[in-house]
Amino acid sequence: MITATDVAYHPPPPGEPDWAETNFFGFHVPARNLCGATYLVARQGLGVAMSDVTLFDRLSLDRKDSLHSHTRQHLIAPDDLASYALPTGLRVRSTRPPYDYELSYHGSEGVEFDLAFAALMEPHDIQAGGSPEGAAPADILDTHFRGHFDLTGRVTGTLRLGEQVVAVDCVDTMDHSWGPRPERRTGPGGCWLSAHFSPERAMHCLFTYEWSRPPHEQYTFVRGYVLDDGEVHEVTEASMRSTRVGHVPVARELIVHDCRGRLHRLFGTAVSGTSVGWFAAMEIYYLLYRWESDGAIGHGAAQENLVTSGFTEQNVRLQAPGTGSRCTPCPS
Template sequence: MIRPEDFDFHFKPDSHWQWAETLALPFCVPEANINVIVYLVTRPKLGVAMCDVTILDRIAPLWEEQLYVDNMQHLPCPETLTRFALPNGLSFEVIEPLKRYHLAYEGIDDTCFDLEYRALHEPYDINDPAMDPTAAARQGPAWDSSWSGHYEQTYRITGSLTVRGRTLAVDCVETGDRSWGPRPERDNGTVIWWHSSFGEALTVHLFTGHDIATRSTLGPHVSGYVLEQGNVYGIVSSEGEQDYMGAMPMSGRLSVTDVRGKTFDLTYATTNGCYWAPCPSNTYLQSSLRVTCASADGVVNGHGVQQLGLSRAYLTRHRDAIRTRY
């Protein structure tokens, strides 16, 4: 169970020097095919932080071909995560713990945003068996030690974005996360962090393994939830398959079943994406999705995000297999 105090730092004097605490607060303007990554990785034992602001608007092989990139390494670590301002122009404040946040940014090249995040549900603790139906059977955290503490939360996000002088209204539903624990950033496992939203009425979030070097099918299933009409239901099983351009997912099919026995069948296509590497040791195939969801209640259309996490060690170890397979 996540408590209000869990939003702030968890490290202790004897914590490992690789201890990391992260905060991801993405948002989007789907009608303009714009998705924004706001990602903070702090290393409180070392006193440093990384902050990334990337704005995607196209499918591109290179990160720097996207609309806007501002990635800064070795910023001073904030003293608290509940209220801080970084030298790169990003500021954040908890208005109501685990419920409302204010995020603002004054960047370069006439780019800025001012946003309010309103949580649509209590944080989903993937390590709590009372919340996540797959947690009890795991040996250790869901991914690795960096997810010793981890939760997801889906938000209604409102405000404005100005990118290179063009101002857009922001009014979207998106999912972010928060993690803490020792993070070695060396040969991490291959994972997919995936979610899609269909207004406030429905969000499907999934966390699954994927060995891209040997197959196009997804799995094994790790965690996930369905947020439907304000209620959260843990996902008990998932299966899926993706199509690729190189290593970039271009389309896919998913089927998830929650604790009620309700199944959601999802098909999706990439609308923008690129290789994204906020930390040098890992690369993420970051893609924004157009999603169709079918269930017993009918068919709805929405938008989503996929992060296919691949360590550079994995990519180089399997470079020939990936190049040949895809």
């Protein structure tokens, strides 16, 4: 069960230098295909933190095409995660922990925002309840999901882009997690995604992701929920398939079963996206999708994480005698 104290730090166990605490908030403006995110990775045991503020309104993994990208990899970790201000100009304060938050940012290039996040539900504890049949193995929950909650809420406020002032009024999902997060990882990547149709209807799911498998076998469901008329219903089963350009998931089909026995089928098309540098050893795509489900239209973002060691290990294997070369020889 998530309580007010879970907004604050969860001290790392002795001798676990890879312990990290993350804090994520997102927002979007569908009429402009605009999406924004703030992300903090604090390693309390080491006293350091990474902070990122990203804004984008087109589909490009070249960060030069972003509206704004402000990443700092070497900051002093804030003393208190319930209320902190960073040298980047980002401020976060929990006004009603663990439900409501205020976010402000006064950065460079004339980019500023002042936003309020108001919860529409109880925080969803990823560790609560039994493991759904066919879900990801328990060791996933013992690693970087050892502690984790997701929370859907309404985000309101203003965003300034130079001389432009953009109103923000959307439903989005934040999360907070704690556990071991080694800088170099092995094993599968992950996909975190949400679809928001109204303050009364939303959906959120977590999957592991293995890029080397066939498209219909790449995702394994971890946990999720359906928000329906203010009530939260656990997802008991979910599957997903993505259509890709290279490794970028430009379209998705998501099938979800909730604990009431209801089936939800969603189709998502990426309308904007970028890459983000939240973890140096991972390739992370952050995309905004336009979702359709039973005639309803919604929006929501997805984070797709590829563990780079999986690619480099394969590249080394391909250098072994008899396996051939990754490159086609030049004609003589």
